[in-house]
Amino acid sequence: xDRLIIFDTTLRDGEQAAGGALNINEKLEIAxxxxxxxxxxxxxxxxxxxxxxxxxxSLIAREVKNPVICALARAHPDDIDSAWEAVKQAKHPRxxxxxxxxxxxxxxxxxxxxxxxxxxxxxxxxxxxxxxxxVEFSPMDASRTEPGYIYQIVEAVIDxxxxxxxxxxxxxxxxxxxxxxxxxxxxxxxxNINQAVVSVHCHDDLGLAxxxxxEAVRRGARQVECTINGIGERAGNASLEEVVMTIKTRQDxxxxxxxxxxxxxxxxxxxxxxLTGFPVQPNKAIVGAxxxxxxxxxxxxxxxxxxxxxxxxxxxxxGIPASSLVLGKLSGRHAFRERxxxxxxxxxxxxxxxxxxxxxxxxDKKKEVTDRDIESIIAQELRTVSEVYHLxxxxxxxxxxxxxxxxxxxxxxxxQVLADAALGTGPVDALYRAINRLVxxxxxxxxxxxxxxxEGIDAxxxxxxxxxxxxxxxxxxxxxxDVIVASAKAYMNALxxxxxxxxxxx
Ligand code: KIV
Ligand code: ZN
Numbered sequence: 045x046d047r048l049i050i051f052d053t054t055l056r057d058g059e060q061a062a063g064g065a066l067n068i069n070e071k072l073e074i075a076x077x078x079x080x081x082x083x084x085x086x087x088x089x090x091x092x093x094x095x096x097x098x099x100x101x102s103l104i105a106r107e108v109k110n111p112v113i114c115a116l117a118r119a120h121p122d123d124i125d126s127a128w129e130a131v132k133q134a135k136h137p138r139x140x141x142x143x144x145x146x147x148x149x150x151x152x153x154x155x156x157x158x159x160x161x162x163x164x165x166x167x168x169x170x171x172x173x174x175x176x177x178x179v180e181f182s183p184m185d186a187s188r189t190e191p192g193y194i195y196q197i198v199e200a201v202i203d204x205x206x207x208x209x210x211x212x213x214x215x216x217x218x219x220x221x222x223x224x225x226x227x228x229x230x231x232x233x234x235x236n237i238n239q240a241v242v243s244v245h246c247h248d249d250l251g252l253a254x255x256x257x258x259e260a261v262r263r264g265a266r267q268v269e270c271t272i273n274g275i276g277e278r279a280g281n282a283s284l285e286e287v288v289m290t291i292k293t294r295q296d297x298x299x300x301x302x303x304x305x306x307x308x309x310x311x312x313x314x315x316x317x318x319l320t321g322f323p324v325q326p327n328k329a330i331v332g333a334x335x336x337x338x339x340x341x342x343x344x345x346x347x348x349x350x351x352x353x354x355x356x357x358x359x360x361x362x363g364i365p366a367s368s369l370v371l372g373k374l375s376g377r378h379a380f381r382e383r384x385x386x387x388x389x390x391x392x393x394x395x396x397x398x399x400x401x402x403x404x405x406x407x408d409k410k411k412e413v414t415d416r417d418i419e420s421i422i423a424q425e426l427r428t429v430s431e432v433y434h435l436x437x438x439x440x441x442x443x444x445x446x447x448x449x450x451x452x453x454x455x456x457x458x459x460q461v462l463a464d465a466a467l468g469t470g471p472v473d474a475l476y477r478a479i480n481r482l483v484x485x486x487x488x489x490x491x492x493x494x495x496x497x498x499e500g501i502d503a504x505x506x507x508x509x510x511x512x513x514x515x516x517x518x519x520x521x522x523x524x525x526d527v528i529v530a531s532a533k534a535y536m537n538a539l540x541x542x543x544x545x546x547x548x549x550x
Contacts, residue, residue, distance in 0.1 A: 057277055067541065078111070112134075137176050167204075270283060373408055450466055454482050463482075
């Protein structure tokens with residue numbers, strides 16, 4: 045059976061999603077989890093686009109050894125040179141060069157002729173080829189380009205050394221039959237096509253990214269570019285978990301295999317959601333909270349009798365833990381460690397002790413500590429940004445009489461104790477105003493949301509916020525059984541990210 049190459053672009057196209065910026069440590073953590081997932085290629089970033097991207101691509105190239113590490117570059121000499129500088133230390137480096145191909149882009153954006161584009165594409169692939177054998181080329185907006193011109197470009201870049209030719213549906217315009225026809229046309233009309241892998245890269249503007257990618261696989265494409273949870277520019281990219289699980293579930297139709305360890309899917313989906321701050325919709329295929337829960341009595345009856353009646357995938361195949369064991373305040377360190385292992389976490393003794401202390405505190409407040417609570421503990425306690433200001437304590441008074449008031453005590457960068465108080469229109473407003481008086485970094489709150497991690501009155505509340513400063517968005521998260529405390533933690537988390545970025549930029 046043919047092998048389908050899974051090219052993950054969560055850290056590049058995924059990170060292009062509005063408000064989804066990740067810091068360098070978060071990118072490395074996701075890259076490591078993608079390696080565990082077994083993806084073949086990680087597109088780690090676009091080095092020329094910012095110094096931060098350059099650094100994170102270099103770090104991932106040095107640290108993550110099994111997959112190919114790919115760096116994106118425009119068809120421009122400086123871009124290609126910078127992408128190579130960033131990725132050259134990878135065990136398996138790849139350069140990915142892209143250039144617009146459609147008349148719409150040529151006429152209105154690049155103001156170049158087809159002949160000029162063809163020459164640039166060939167020259168820039170040849171330049172990349174001087175650095176590495178593994179060169180990918182993408183004619184951007186391919187699905188809105190005249191097919192005959194696509195065949196010409198593809199042939200020219202393969203001739204210049206491209207080993208992968210990627211056909212992007214950049215604006216998510218294609219429908220499956222049409223996109224499949226384009227891929228089939230490439231195989232039929234490009235004379236040297238057997239010297240390269242045909243790849244596809246589909247966007248989800250019409251909700252067809254996965255369907256288009258799969259149709260392309262049926263027509264011979266052997267690399268699919270996708271992202272975890274389908275995040276990405278605008279409506280996002282083809283979702284990795286949906287592509288992989290369709291191929292696995294419908295082997296009868298696709299007759300290709302992937303190297304993905306599907307048991308890691310749920311975990312990487314949670315990680316990406318936590319770090320980007322993009323929640324996964326409950327009805328999302330494969331990884332949504334309701335993807336395997338049966339509400340209707342008839343369905344429940346069927347599943348109890350024989351799961352296959354209403355379940356086409358065993359949830360354990362994608363690593364959704366069978367939550368047989370619920371922990372409580374009598375649970376010891378051993379049971380806690382066992383549950384963590386079942387959820388796929390292996391912690392150092394030091395991290396285990398920290399997480400166990402938080403678990404015990406929570407178990408004192410909550411009767412049952414569920415898997416989601418444990419995941420929340422790990423996310424909050426073990427993934428803290430290095431703090432410039434530490435939240436020591438808060439006191440808030442509010443109600444429908446009187447003015448909401450908050451007092452806050454922080455520990456500052458030199459260990460100094462800082463305290464202040466403020467009034468606000470509500471408790472969170474008062475709290476954030478008090479923190480602002482102490483930290484003094486101008487910013488605008490652009491998003492604030494609270495959700496409960498589990499059911500019940502004693503559930504942990506998770507607060508997600510986004511703040512904007514000088515055109516950059518910073519995400520902050522906080523969790524606590526008290527949502528006001530969670531709000532304070534989320535705000536401090538976002539402010540500390542902002543301050544850390546400012547410090548790194550000098
Ligand atoms: O959508 C697109 O065309 C891209 C290219 C850079 C491959 O992301
Ligand atoms: Zn894209």
